[in-house]
Amino acid sequence: MMHSNSLDNAPTQSLISVVNGILDESIERKKGEIPHRVVYLLRKVVQEIERRLYIQAEHIRSQNVIMKRREQKYCSKIKVLEMLVNGTNEENQMAINRLQIVKNEKSKIEERRKLSEQDVHRLMREKEHSENIIANLKKDIEAMNRLHEQQLEQTERKAKEMEEQLTTKVKEVEYLLLQSKKKVEEVETASRLKSQLWDKKEDNFQSHMDNQQLIIKDIRILSRSCENDMYALQMQWRNEISNLGSGLKCLVDAAENYHKVLAENQKLFNEVQELKGNIRVYCRVRPFLSGQDKKSTTIDYMGENGELLISNPFKQGKDGHRLFKFNKVFSPFASQAEVFSDIQPLIRSVLDGFNVCIFAYGQTGSGKTYTMSGPSTSKQDWGVNYRALNDLFDISLSRRNAFSYEVGVQMVEIYNEQVRDLLSNDIAQRRNAWDLEHFSTQWACCSRCKLALS
Incomplete structure (x- = not known):
């Protein structure tokens, strides 16, 4: 990090790189706080950039004024030379040469003026860029301040709650102490009347005080354990929320994979149907109706693979039997x-x-x-x-x-x-x-x- 005293001697590009580095660091921190030393350094860098831009702008303006004066001077010389053109040929030639020289110088001056104008535009763009960087820095600082104020309010709220709890516990202890004081007074009055029972009462009082101190210690330990339990619960909730997010992501991935698998299954199913045959022929044998002779059937054999053998009693030999092939044959009982x-x-x-x-x-x-x-x-x-x-x-x-x-x-x-x-x-x-x-x-x-x- 560059020291604030060396800003005057540092180049403008290094100052801009310093600002960008601080912005990157603040973006990486996100919810972290920006130290006052970094804010002070940012202000110094921005002031130095503005001062340099102002000085360069003033310098360019003065150069423009000088260029305009020179241009006016050369214009007057050109007019004088034009008036002398009507003289002798030698004087005319000399005037033409001088006029050419003046024109060359004028073109050079115009080029310098154009360069100066380009420098002015470049400086104005750099100034606008630096102003945008300054505005972004201000917005980041305001956001960090708001976040810091919210964190302070939360801590103050928690501190107030802890103070209220402690005050209630202190009141309880004070009440117990008042009760113990009353008992001490009773012991003292009783000791005046009964000196023999003094030692026993004193021992009882001391044991009671010890118990009260132990109770106070237990209360403190209990409050610390409550804080630890609350922190553990917060961490557990965060882990459960992160696990839930990962589980939802897995479910989303599984749903996408399910649709892909479903499409592939549909494609494979239809390919299987095409492999079985685009045209299928089935044969269903009708059972005999009531009143028909069941012995007059012409079916000799029905195979499991679609074979059907038909017999013709009016023909002999091979002509009396014909075999047909189908994709499947359903029996009369199907x-x-x-x-x-x-x-x-x-x-x-x-x-x-x-x-x-x-x-x-x-x-x-x-x-x-x-x-x-x-x-x-x-x-x-x-x-x-x-x-x-x-x-x-x-x-x-x-x-x-x-x-x-x-x-x-x-x-x-x-x-x-x-x-x-x-x-x-x-x-x-x-x-x-x-x-x-x-x-x-x-x-x-x-x-x-x-x-x-x-």
């Missing part, structure tokens, strides 16, 4: 839940943004309506349509904190190569049939769901 279990993962792919189409194909009476809708409205007999919609709403409800879904349903009828909108409010539009050849492929299913993800 429930609605078992049929939907293989299709259920595709519902989740719908909510992940993939197009899915599920339809039943077969001749009349083969069980298409039974599989897609179900025989009744009970939850156990629900078909693929009801179960798919139920899963759509369940999954969208579970993702409501991360995604917002909009579900729309459209139902059309294809009959005799004509398409009708069964959910349209316009009766005329419902009756008017659309030509199936010009109908979009997206209406090829009997029912369709639209989902908008946001």
Whole structure:
């Protein structure tokens, strides 16, 4: 740190570096106090910078005045020389030379004047910069003073509380001392009457005084322990608050990682569905109806891997048996839940943004309506349509904190190569049939769901 007596000889750049160093130190301390010696040194440095700026400004002003006088003098000489131009050729040549010299000197003077003006602007900028530094220093000093005053008020408040506690304890001790004095007086009066019991009373009094002193010591120790406990509690609260902050940060990181893992799981799930096949064909064998002969079945074998062997009693040899291969074959005893279990993962792919189409194909009476809708409205007999919609709403409800879904349903009828909108409010539009050849492929299913993800 530079001494205050050596400020006059120190360069301006070193003074500015001193001010910046003090500012950096005050910023690092933050809540610390700035010593009076540092404040005094800052004031001296600022005064010295202002004095130097003022001296340089005065010097530049005097130089400008001198330059203007010289310029006026040279202008008068130029006028005289111009008047002498009408003389002889030799005099004209000499005048022209002198005029050229004067013009050169004038250009030099103008360059010096420009440099002086640049110096003035630079000094003004340095002065503004120093004034900003001074204002910032004043603000920092005021903030430090306010912080110091707050700390003083807190310490004074704590001191007053401790004084009140001590006064109450002193009053209690004085009260006990008054009681002990009364007892002493009683002992003295009793000693006058009964000299034999004097020693015993004196011993009792002395023991009582010792007990009172021990009580006072215990009270002091208790007050110190209370202060230590309060300090320990404060440190414990600070540690708990810091631990809570770190725990919250860990929770935030875990939430971010959860969203990343969730996105990766969705991607892997859909990749698994694509590996299983974008087009899957399942076969469900309808059980015999009442009144039908169960012995007239044409199914010889149903494999676990999707094999189905059909026999034709009207043909012999190899032509009498044909083997078909599906993704899976459901037996006549398969429930609605078992049929939907293989299709259920595709519902989740719908909510992940993939197009899915599920339809039943077969001749009349083969069980298409039974599989897609179900025989009744009970939850156990629900078909693929009801179960798919139920899963759509369940999954969208579970993702409501991360995604917002909009579900729309459209139902059309294809009959005799004509398409009708069964959910349209316009009766005329419902009756008017659309030509199936010009109908979009997206209406090829009997029912369709639209989902908008946001």
